[in-house]
Amino acid sequence: MPGPVVRLRGVSKRYGDFTALDRVDLDVEQGEILALLGPNGAGKTTLISIVAGLVRASAGEATVLGRDVVRDYRFTRRAVGLVPQEVNFDPFFSVEETLHFQAGYFGVRLGTERLEEILQALELTEKRHANTRSLSGGMKRRLLIGKALVHEPRVLFLDEPTAGVDVRLRQQLWAYVRRLRARGTTIVLTTHYLEEAEALADRVAVIDRGRILLVEGKDRLLDRQGGKTLRISLTAPIAALPGALRALGARLEEGGGAIDVDAPPSGSFGPALAALAEAGLPVGDVETRRARLEDVFVSILGGGAGKETP
Amino acid sequence: MNLLGLQTLFVKEVRRFLRVPGQTLLSPLITTSLYFLVFGWSLGSRIQEVDGVPYARFILPGLVVLGVITNAYLNSASSLFVMKLQGTVVDLLVSPLSYAEILGAFVAAAVARGMLVGGIMWIVGSLFTGFGVAHPVLALALLVAVAAGFAALGFLTATWAGSFEQVNFLPTFVVTPLTFLGGVFYSASMAPPALRWLTRSNPIYYLVETLRWSVTGRADAPPEAGFAVAAVLAVGALLAAYGVLRSGWRLRG
Numbered sequence: 001m002p003g004p005v006v007r008l009r010g011v012s013k014r015y016g017d018f019t020a021l022d023r024v025d026l027d028v029e030q031g032e033i034l035a036l037l038g039p040n041g042a043g044k045t046t047l048i049s050i051v052a053g054l055v056r057a058s059a060g061e062a063t064v065l066g067r068d069v070v071r072d073y074r075f076t077r078r079a080v081g082l083v084p085q086e087v088n089f090d091p092f093f094s095v096e097e098t099l100h101f102q103a104g105y106f107g108v109r110l111g112t113e114r115l116e117e118i119l120q121a122l123e124l125t126e127k128r129h130a131n132t133r134s135l136s137g138g139m140k141r142r143l144l145i146g147k148a149l150v151h152e153p154r155v156l157f158l159d160e161p162t163a164g165v166d167v168r169l170r171q172q173l174w175a176y177v178r179r180l181r182a183r184g185t186t187i188v189l190t191t192h193y194l195e196e197a198e199a200l201a202d203r204v205a206v207i208d209r210g211r212i213l214l215v216e217g218k219d220r221l222l223d224r225q226g227g228k229t230l231r232i233s234l235t236a237p238i239a240a241l242p243g244a245l246r247a248l249g250a251r252l253e254e255g256g257g258a259i260d261v262d263a264p265p266s267g268s269f270g271p272a273l274a275a276l277a278e279a280g281l282p283v284g285d286v287e288t289r290r291a292r293l294e295d296v297f298v299s300i301l302g303g304g305a306g307k308e309t310p
Numbered sequence: 311m312n313l314l315g316l317q318t319l320f321v322k323e324v325r326r327f328l329r330v331p332g333q334t335l336l337s338p339l340i341t342t343s344l345y346f347l348v349f350g351w352s353l354g355s356r357i358q359e360v361d362g363v364p365y366a367r368f369i370l371p372g373l374v375v376l377g378v379i380t381n382a383y384l385n386s387a388s389s390l391f392v393m394k395l396q397g398t399v400v401d402l403l404v405s406p407l408s409y410a411e412i413l414g415a416f417v418a419a420a421v422a423r424g425m426l427v428g429g430i431m432w433i434v435g436s437l438f439t440g441f442g443v444a445h446p447v448l449a450l451a452l453l454v455a456v457a458a459g460f461a462a463l464g465f466l467t468a469t470w471a472g473s474f475e476q477v478n479f480l481p482t483f484v485v486t487p488l489t490f491l492g493g494v495f496y497s498a499s500m501a502p503p504a505l506r507w508l509t510r511s512n513p514i515y516y517l518v519e520t521l522r523w524s525v526t527g528r529a530d531a532p533p534e535a536g537f538a539v540a541a542v543l544a545v546g547a548l549l550a551a552y553g554v555l556r557s558g559w560r561l562r563g
């Protein structure tokens with residue numbers, strides 16, 4: 001059985017007295033999308049940068065496909081694609097030139113077919129001859145993604161790839177990311193849009209102040225930490241809950257105008273609905289709400305830093 | 311070795327300076343022409359000869375040395391500095407290019423610009439002075455070594471620099487004064503003692519004299535001295551740039 005594609009063992013990074021990463025262990029498995037989540041300054045970019053070769057770890061070992069990222073950098077860097085968090089562009093060159101150069105650095109000649117595919121997937125075909133300086137912010141970010149893909153990396157690191165990308169294109173990028181995974185590319189994604197992590201990730205890693213707090217399958221995490229809530233809105237407020245509903249753990253909300261019933265993710269609301277019908281309350285609307293990654297995330301980080309900046 | 315990577319970075323660096331030919335090629339051409347009009351012609355009609363060499367022909371080698379030095383230095387310095395500023399240096403740092411390959415491509419492109427500018431200056435100047443060169447191969451070798459050395463210095467400076475002002479410090483406050491006080495326009499042996507002493511303790515003087523010897527066949531200093539200065543400069547600066555790049559200082563966190 002092949003080992004993990006990316007493997008970190010005891011990786012630390014210190015800047016003077018400050019510890020940006022603290023003995024991090026992490027495995028990224030072949031073909032998965034791992035969302036690396038954490039508040040600003042948690043160490044996400046630092047972690048990614050160590051694997052991509054931009055930052056040197058102060059301690060510990062990082063490998064890609066079993067090879068050390070420092071000793072065997074030629075091999076590991078060919079296997080890794082990085083979309084950096086900070087947008088960069090070379091004002092001297094066009095979109096196409098930029099992609100050709102980037103491929104060249106990796107020792108690859110960018111074939112026409114591959115070039116077309118990248119331009120199309122990132123909707124840059126129209127701008128292929130435009131100077132990169134003249135691209136809009138979102139387009140520049142798309143070009144960054146294109147640059148990371150020119151050498152067909154086995155592992156792709158996306159450091160906030162959709163910041164500033166419009167809604168339609170974000171959906172399209174998600175589709176493209178899924179397509180890449182379907183072809184076997186392993187993907188590590190950081191994002192502050194938890195909805196994005198929820199839509200894409202197979203597993204979620206939460207990092208805070210340089211420490212990994214949790215790594216778990218997204219569905220399991222949502223099942224374990226989350227649940228669902230049934231909300232019954234009433235057309236007229238009531239003073240007290242009928243006993244049958246109270247016995248099911250229902251709560252009165254909105255000053256008596258609504259009833260909430262919680263259930264585990266795979267639980268049933270059947271008994272609650274039956275009790276509701278039995279009580280003959282004036283029901284206006286019924287909706288269920290599943291716990292979102294955002295709720296789970298906030299509860300893991302215990303409020304504080306996580307609340308403002310997931 | 312990542313030959314395609316090296317070649318790509320070299321081509322990119324050369325295209326970069328060719329994209330702004332006004333700044334990189336035309337401006338040195340105009341400057342040289344002006345030097346010739348002012349010093350070569352107007353002064354030349356009074357000074358006529360230095361050491362038996364017509365004055366215009368006497369000053370050309372020094373001007374070429376200055377052009378090669380400044381352009382080789384500025385090419386790697388401004389390119390790397392802009393990459394640092396724009397963040398595009400990341401593109402190189404995540405690639406499988408080795409340190410030697412990165413440095414090699416930068417230096418080669420800077421040497422190309424230095425030699426191109428030097429060549430343009432030499433052609434323009436020779437229109438005034440005639441095209442004869444006593445030791446063409448040695449002249450080329452000297453200039454390539456000088457260009458490589460200053461390209462590496464430019465790379466080092468850009469690695470360190472936090473502002474364009476710092477990038478421009480060396481050419482403005484060191485190289486240009488040293489070149490002008492390095493016997494470009496005068497012969498040290500004909501200068502007053504204080505200036506003569508100052509000139510002879512200036513390493514650039516030996517570069518100027520050796521190129522002058524390569525072109526005219528005569529010089530005020532032993533030609534070996536210039537080759538020695540160029541070799542020490544090139545090897546020293548390249549090794550230093552390689553060491554700094556390898557250490558990751560200011561480039562890799």
Ligand SMILES: Nc1ncnc2c1ncn2[C@@H]1O[C@H](COP(=O)(O)OP(=O)(O)OP(=O)(O)O)[C@@H](O)[C@H]1O
Pocket residue numbers: 015018020038039040041042043044045046047085563
């Ligand atoms: N070169 C550096 N020198 C000093 N401290 C640094 C350096 N780079 C990063 N840090 C610190 O390390 C910590 C982690 O930074 P990092 O960029 O990895 O955070 P992040 O999780 O990516 O945050 P964000 O969500 O804001 O992108 C921060 O406190 C940051 O200030």
Ligand SMILES: [Mg+2]
Pocket residue numbers: 044045046085159
């Ligand atoms: Mg970050």
